[in-house]
Amino acid sequence: MPTAFITHDDCQLHDMGEIHPECPGRLGAIQDQLLASGIHGVLYHHDASEATREQLLRVHTPGYLAMLDAQSPRNSTVQIDRDTILTPHTLRAARLAAGAVIKAVDLVMAGVVQNAFCAVRPPGHHAERSKAMGFCFYNNVAVGAAHALEIHELERVAVIDFDVHHGNGTEDIFQHDPRVMLCSTFQHPLFPYSGHEPTGRNIISCPLPPGASGARFREAVMDVWLPNLEIFRPEMIFISAGFDAHRDDDMADLRLTEPDYAWVTRQLLQLAETHAGGRVVSTLEGGYELHALGRSVTAHLKELSGV
Structure with missing residues (x-):
């Protein structure tokens, strides 16, 4: 079965300014590299289709959604x-x-595709149940995981987060939820200065020091993530795929x-097969x-698609 690639041109309309690192050009860079690579x-x-209010309310509070709607500007910025x-x-x-992740879940669960990658922005893993921060407004991966649990009636899902920053929003939403295991690596100390003390037994955190190499990252995956995931036996795996731990990315200091x-x-993928x-x-x-970013997403997608 193929790999789905889900995106939408309107994700590029969100523009927080010329010097902002979370820029529309991120999606163009991914598309350019995928074309150049032949994948x-x-x-x-x-x-993608828009997530509905009902779908967002599975992970965000009504007051938070109302606040974002009320503050959304017509012709300026807030x-x-x-x-x-x-x-x-x-x-x-x-x-x-957020809706892209829901569509990905539905396509995978229907057997139309084996797996999926959502090339979307803004990102989501810093968005807490009732707080926007760190470039994030809705927690995309949490919306998708909640959809898999509630609509497709899965009993256990795992969220894997290898972004260089701790996914505080995902942890805030799923802490103490026995249906979800969150495994993450991230540089510590670094924004949002959290994660080094997990808030629930289902939270598997592996903070990495500045300058940590790929070898140190792989040790954390092999020694900590995988043994816990084998015990948990997730029925679907979600990936918060942040590529800012790359050695060329000056957002932080991992290698x-x-x-x-x-x-x-x-x-x-091997865990998911099992x-x-x-x-x-x-x-x-x-x-x-x-x-x-373009090279890293291409490497990720080559593995997902088996090319």
Whole structure:
């Protein structure tokens, strides 16, 4: 079965300013590299649809959704925090980003595709149940995981997060939920300065020091993630695929490279084959050096698609 590639042109309309690292060009860089590599043509392309209010309410509070709607500007910008800015196009892009993960879940669960990658923005893993931060508004991966649990009636799902920043929003939403295991690596200390003390038994955190190499990352995966995931036996694997731990990305100080992203993708695919019928849904989080981002996503997708 093919790999789905889900995106939408309107995700590029969300623009927080010329010097902002979370820029529309991120998606263009991915598309360019996929075309150059020849992999673009083997993917099963889909446009995202917007997540509904009901779907967002599975992981966000009514008051939070109302606050975002009320603050959404018509023709200016609204600063949520120093790095997180609402524009007239933001909430549509954010609903499309969350809706892409829902569509990915539905395609995978229907057996139309084996797995899926969502090339969307804004990212989501910093968005807490009732707080926007860190470039994020709706928690895309959490919306998708909740959809798999509630609509497809799965009993156990895993969320794997290898972004260089801790996915505080995903942890806030799923802490103490026995149906979800969250496994993450991230640089510590670094924004959002959390994660080093897990908040629930289902939270498997592996903070990495500045300068940590791909070898150190692989040790954390092999020694910590995989043994816990084998015990948990997830029925679907979600990936918060942040590529800002790449050595060329100046957002932080980890030293991962494309082979590391390919390797961890293979490990997760093998786990999914054993426990989840091969079902994997991946969605873009960070990655801000555009060339490294394009190469890293291509390496990730080559493994997902078996090319």
